[in-house]
Amino acid sequence: MKAYEIRGKFGLENLVACERPDPTPGPFQVRVRVKATSLNFRDLMMVEGRYNPSLKLPLIPNSDGAGVVDEVGPGVTRVKLGDRVMGAFSQAWLAGEPSRAVHQSALGGPLDGALADTMVLREEGVVATPDYLSDEEAATLPCAAVTAWSALVTHGAVKAGDVVLLQGTGGVSIFALQIAKLLGARIIVTSSRDEKLERARALGAHDVINYVTTPDWEKVARGLTKNVGVDHVVEVGGAGTFEKSLRAVRPGGTVSVIGVLSGGAATVQLTPILMQNLRVQGVVVGHRESFEALLRAFTQHAVRPVVDRVFPFEEAVAAFHHLKSGAHFGKVVVRVG
Numbered sequence: 001m002k003a004y005e006i007r008g009k010f011g012l013e014n015l016v017a018c019e020r021p022d023p024t025p026g027p028f029q030v031r032v033r034v035k036a037t038s039l040n041f042r043d044l045m046m047v048e049g050r051y052n053p054s055l056k057l058p059l060i061p062n063s064d065g066a067g068v069v070d071e072v073g074p075g076v077t078r079v080k081l082g083d084r085v086m087g088a089f090s091q092a093w094l095a096g097e098p099s100r101a102v103h104q105s106a107l108g109g110p111l112d113g114a115l116a117d118t119m120v121l122r123e124e125g126v127v128a129t130p131d132y133l134s135d136e137e138a139a140t141l142p143c144a145a146v147t148a149w150s151a152l153v154t155h156g157a158v159k160a161g162d163v164v165l166l167q168g169t170g171g172v173s174i175f176a177l178q179i180a181k182l183l184g185a186r187i188i189v190t191s192s193r194d195e196k197l198e199r200a201r202a203l204g205a206h207d208v209i210n211y212v213t214t215p216d217w218e219k220v221a222r223g224l225t226k227n228v229g230v231d232h233v234v235e236v237g238g239a240g241t242f243e244k245s246l247r248a249v250r251p252g253g254t255v256s257v258i259g260v261l262s263g264g265a266a267t268v269q270l271t272p273i274l275m276q277n278l279r280v281q282g283v284v285v286g287h288r289e290s291f292e293a294l295l296r297a298f299t300q301h302a303v304r305p306v307v308d309r310v311f312p313f314e315e316a317v318a319a320f321h322h323l324k325s326g327a328h329f330g331k332v333v334v335r336v337g
């Protein structure tokens with residue numbers, strides 16, 4: 001099989017093409033011929049050694065892949081040859097709260113991931129690809145879309161008329177925009193670039209704020225709600241945005257803590273959290289049950305993932321550089337098969 005692996009030490013310069021023996025599925029496993037994989041910020045952090053520097057190398061990165069089942073192991077009943085499937089982010093997380101075993105079963109670290117033309121997955125760890133989606137589109141869903149769904153639906157219970165604030169226009173935030181629109185929420189999007197804000201408006205954002213030219217975006221967001229505050233913030237910014245998110249949200253509102261784009265450690269004033277009855281909800285991707293609920297909603301409304309650019313397999317490293325540049329809007333994909 002063909003793959004890319006992080007070899008020797010971390011760093012994009014050490015992400016190299018390789019050949020490995022074709023794997024055979026064991027009991028209750030399936031072999032998937034990967035057609036496409038998408039990149040998440042997590043995958044970049046993984047390659048650069050910023051996610052977990054003690055991970056064992058070599059490692060095939062990328063949590064998200066979509067393809068076709070071409071061999072099933074003994075005992076498999078959930079999936080058959082020729083099925084189009086996506087890998088679930090955590091192979092062992094079907095429902096409930098995440099456990100140590102769940103974290104240890106994440107694709108693209110610590111398990112080998114989808115930047116390969118072949119993957120062996122648990123039969124429980126795959127989800128059927130909806131017919132209306134291409135493999136490139138399907139490959140965008142397992143991490144970013146499920147995370148946005150977990151934040152807004154599984155934990156957030158966002159409802160029509162709620163005001164949802166989304167940070168930036170990367171993978172998680174654009175899926176959150178599409179989901180918030182399905183739910184009938186009012187959507188505020190921030191971005192560093194005006195042209196991306198216009199694209200967010202075209203996708204359904206009601207209000208947009210450039211967080212570079214308007215560094216006090218949290219005040220503007222409050223102003224848009226007659227100073228009540230927004231109901232829900234999808235917090236992907238991390239250390240540089242968290243306190244502002246606390247100030248943007250209404251009393252009793254929710255901040256979904258998801259990302260660390262501007263750092264993972266912050267000094268935080270605790271008093272506003274308790275004085276305002278705020279709900280600070282950590283979100284780690286999501287279980288298969290959430291993935292399946294998301295797929296039902298997307299299929300019902302024929303929601304198409306926003307694919308920024310598709311790179312050929314030979315240019316996978318360039319795809320990572322593109323993600324790192326922050327020029328993208330939505331998802332960056334690598335075509336594999």
Ligand SMILES: NC(=O)c1ccc[n+]([C@@H]2O[C@H](COP(=O)([O-])OP(=O)(O)OC[C@H]3O[C@@H](n4cnc5c(N)ncnc54)[C@H](OP(=O)(O)O)[C@@H]3O)[C@@H](O)[C@H]2O)c1
Nearest residue numbers: 041168169170171172191192237258259260261283284285
């Ligand atoms: N907890 C989880 O389970 C989970 C799951 C998925 C992702 N994440 C985390 O969520 C974050 C986003 O992931 P992703 O894959 O969606 O990333 P991505 O596609 O690379 O999105 C990056 C975008 O975020 C925006 N951004 C960067 N710095 C920002 C800041 N300081 N304030 C506001 N927006 C900022 C930029 O958008 P503009 O160009 O529009 O400014 C940038 O293009 C990452 O930290 C990732 O690790 C966590």
